[in-house]
Amino acid sequence: MSCLVLLNKPYGFLSQFTPEGRWRGLADLIQRPNVYVAGRLDADSEGLLLLTDDGALQARIADPRYKLPKTYWVQVEGEPTEAALEALRRGVRYADFTTQPARVRRLSEAEVAPLWPRDPPIRFRKAIPTAWLEIIISEGKNRQVRRMTAHVGLPTLRLIRQAIGAITLDGLQPGTWRETASSYADLAG
Template identity: 70%
Template sequence: MSTLILFNKPYGVLSQFTAEGRWQGLAGYIAVPGVHAAGRLDADSEGLLLLTDDGALQARIADPRFKLAKTYWVEVEGIPDEAALAALRAGVRYADVTTLPAEARRINAPPLPPRDPPIRFRKDKPTSWIELRIREGRNRQVRRMTAAVGFPTLRLFRHAVGAATTDGLAPGQWRQVSLAELGLPPTAPGPVRPRGRSFRTAPPVGKKR
């Protein structure tokens, strides 16, 4: 049976087991042999990271046919108006890509512990929180989306992937779950092949993602 782990990743931890430079690795938190991150979360981002020992399951988690939405709580500089939220919902153009439509709304500050180190505030700029739900996984996508509509991201926390959430997990804690808790069916509707790099080959991390 496949192993599937939910991990509440703290700030400053890579989505790999080995440390690199000033960033910590997962080895200091998870002592389960054979598991690897299914998808990635930037070292300077926090929240839900999935790990599994099953390469086919890793591909299913990433495959858009399953439409596993990723829900982020995002602290931004400034207070987004309805026009900015509407732009996020419609799909944002940055660099040479246009994102798929997202779900976006203003929220109160979520019940998160203070970040260590704390974010850098500007005395002349208020901050606010939005909830953003996307079904893609482009490089630093959420940060680029909020910047594109004029509200740079200050703190980024992934609260959910599919039906799985960080509820009940303090930063640095993990637990094993079933496919049902993630919102995936027990079997895939046809073969799903991993895309890009092989499952056991981590991409370079010399640059922040």
């Protein structure tokens, strides 16, 4: 069995062990030797990041050919219309590519109530409402979720990866991690 580390990456940390510029590195959070990041999460995003000591497992987690679903909770600026949600579900077309269809639903206040506050807090404007969406994708182009929501007029204010396949953030507070023995079959559910 491979070692799989589940980390709740806080805002402001890179998906690498060394710091760069104003962003901190994972070495400030985890001192587990011989594990490597499987996939990435931008410094301004939060949530589930997987690390493993198994190169084959690392590739299967990160490579979009395996279509491992990734679940994001996204706080957006504005009030999502059904047309905007449907556009996200169909796939968003850009000059250089079209995203694959996504599963999208609006999250209730009760669902997001247990979330931790972000440090630093998101910008807040009284006159402009915000909403939370759950977006599930199986590809992972650079800043894809942020680009998708912006394309439909809903800029992303906060992005939290909740799950990769069947592995979730449940029970992990920001900056904490746990180790488990795992295989790709465990991830795929």
